[in-house]
Amino acid sequence: MLMRGTSCCAVKKFTPTKPDTQSADAAPPKGNRRNRHRLRAAVSKEKKRPLHEIILRDIESHILSGDWPPGQALPFETELAETYNCSRMTVSKALNQLVQAGLIERRRRAGSRVAQPRAQSAVLAIPEIENEVRSMGMSYGYVLLSRARRKTRKADICCFAASPRMTVLELDCLHLAGGLPFCLENRLINLAAAPLAASESFESVAPGPWLLEQVPWSNARHKIRAAAADARTALLLQIDEGAPCLVIERETSSGGSCITSVRLTYPGVRHELTASFTPTDNKVS
Amino acid sequence: MLMRGTSCCAVKKFTPTKPDTQSADAAPPKGNRRNRHRLRAAVSKEKKRPLHEIILRDIESHILSGDWPPGQALPFETELAETYNCSRMTVSKALNQLVQAGLIERRRRAGSRVAQPRAQSAVLAIPEIENEVRSMGMSYGYVLLSRARRKTRKADICCFAASPRMTVLELDCLHLAGGLPFCLENRLINLAAAPLAASESFESVAPGPWLLEQVPWSNARHKIRAAAADARTALLLQIDEGAPCLVIERETSSGGSCITSVRLTYPGVRHELTASFTPTDNKVS
C-alpha cells in the first residue's frame, strides 16, 4: 500500500542495453506484456526456457561460481522481479526451487541468503538387477536356489528382527550375467503384507520385479557395506572364500509395516555403485 | 474460451456435508473468499498446513495406499481445483511437487497419471568424517601421512586421468576414532583450481573441511565398491591384508573443471553406509 509504484511488478523497466522502443507511458497491460516478451527474447538469447528457470540458473551460477559466498544475502524478491522484469511469483518459484535444492535459505522478514554447504549427499540409483545386467550388454539369467516359509528370527534384517515373530517367505536366488554369477539375493517377504507370495513359485520371476507389481509403493532404507564372502557365498558366486563383496541391504516398508527385506551380495571386484549429485538438477542417472 | 463457467476456478462449490450458508449467487470476490477460508477450516481440521500441501499429502496417500495404482489417471487440474475448492494454480503446485518426487507423470494434453515404480533410488548422506566419528560418541583424531606435489597420471581417479597432465597436490591421511584407525584418505587437489592449497600444510586440518571453505560449491560423482585391503592399507588401518574394505571415491568438480578427488577406505567390518528414501519427503538423515 505504501510502495504502490514498485509494489509487485516493475511496470516499466528500462534495460540499459536496449531502451524500450514504444515508450507509451500508460500502455495497456496487453501491449506492455508483448513488449516484455520481445525484450526478454532479445536480451536473453535463450528463447525456449521458461523465465523461472532462467532465473534459477542465473542465481545458481552466482552461487556455484563463488560470486555469492555462503551467508551472502540475495536481493529481495521484489528487487529480483524488477531485475528480471517479471512478477514476484515467478521469482518466488525460482527461489523456492533453490531452497529445495539446498542452495539457499529463506526467512520471512530476514530475506534469502546463500546456505552453508551441508554434509555431502548423493542420489544413489539402485537399479533392477535385470536392467543393470542388460544395460551392460550381457545376457541375464535367474536361478531360484531355495524357497521356504518360516518364522522371523533375531538374526534377520532389522525390521523383521524387531517385530514379534511373523511368518515370512525366504528366498535365495542367483542372478547371472553372461552366464556367470552376478549377484546373490537373500529375500524375506512378509506373508501378512503380501499374501499372494505364498502361491508364487518364483522359479521364473525374480522376487524384486514381482513385488514391484504387488506392493503399491514403498519407503526404503538401505545399508551398504563391504564383507568377506563366506564359504557358501564364495561357492555360489564362484569367488574365493574371504573375497571382498559389496553388500546392499534394503528394507521396504509401507505405512509402518515391513513388506520385504533383501540382501544383495555382489562380488566386489565386479561391481560398483555410482551416485551423482548436483545441487539443483539432481537426477538419478 | 468455450468452457467459461468451469474455466479456472470453481466460483461456487457446494460441499455436500456443509451447504454454504450465504447463498448469495453473485457474491463479491472478497466475501466469497472469506467463505471459502472458513469452510476449508471447518472441513479439514488441519488449520495450519498450507492448502497445496494438504492436496499433496492427500494424493500421495491415495498412491501410497495402492488406491490409485500405477498408470491410473488422476483427476484433471480443474477437477481437483473444484474438489479442493481452490484455484488451479494451487493444485498445480501440489502436482508439480509430486512430479519432482517421481510419484506422478504429467503430459500436456494427456493429463496426469500415477508413475510406474522406477529404479530404486536413495538419497545417500556422506557426512564429514569428523562429524561421523563424533556423532558415534568417539574422540576424533587426524594424522597427515604424506604430502606431495606431482603431475597427474593415467592411474588417477577418472577426471584427473582424462584431462592432460596437470599439477596436483596429493595427500594421504588417516582419520582416527577413539584412537583407532577409522578411515584412510587419499586426496588429490587440482592446484590450478585451488592454488591456496599449495601453501597449506594440512597437518592440523583435514583437506575435506579445508576445501569446503575454499571452493564455493560443487557437483560430485561418487563410486562405491568393495575391495580387498592391500599391504599398506592393512597396515595403516590395522586390519589383515585382503580384508574387505568399503571404498568410496568422490570427484568434485565445479563448472567442468575438476577440483578434487578423494578415495576413502573404510574397514568393512567397522563401517556401514545408510541411505533412506521416501517418495515425497526425501530428507537426508
Place this chain on the structure above:
DNA sequence: TTTTTTGATATGTCTAGCCATAATGAATTT
C-alpha cells in the same frame, strides 16, 4: 488408404494483485 489439417483440451507459464504471517526494531509503558 494415407497424409495433412484442424480443432479441442489439459497442462505450462505468467501476471497483478490480495491477505496472512513471522521477524525485527523502535516507541511506549511498566
Place this chain on the structure above:
DNA sequence: AAATTCATTATGGCTAGACATATCAAAAAA
C-alpha cells in the same frame, strides 16, 4: 531497565484470470 505494544517489512500462500504449447483425435485432402 525491562516488558509490551506497534508499525514495518519480506516472504508465504493464494486467486482469477491470460496466453502458450504440446498432443490427441477427428475431419479433410491427397
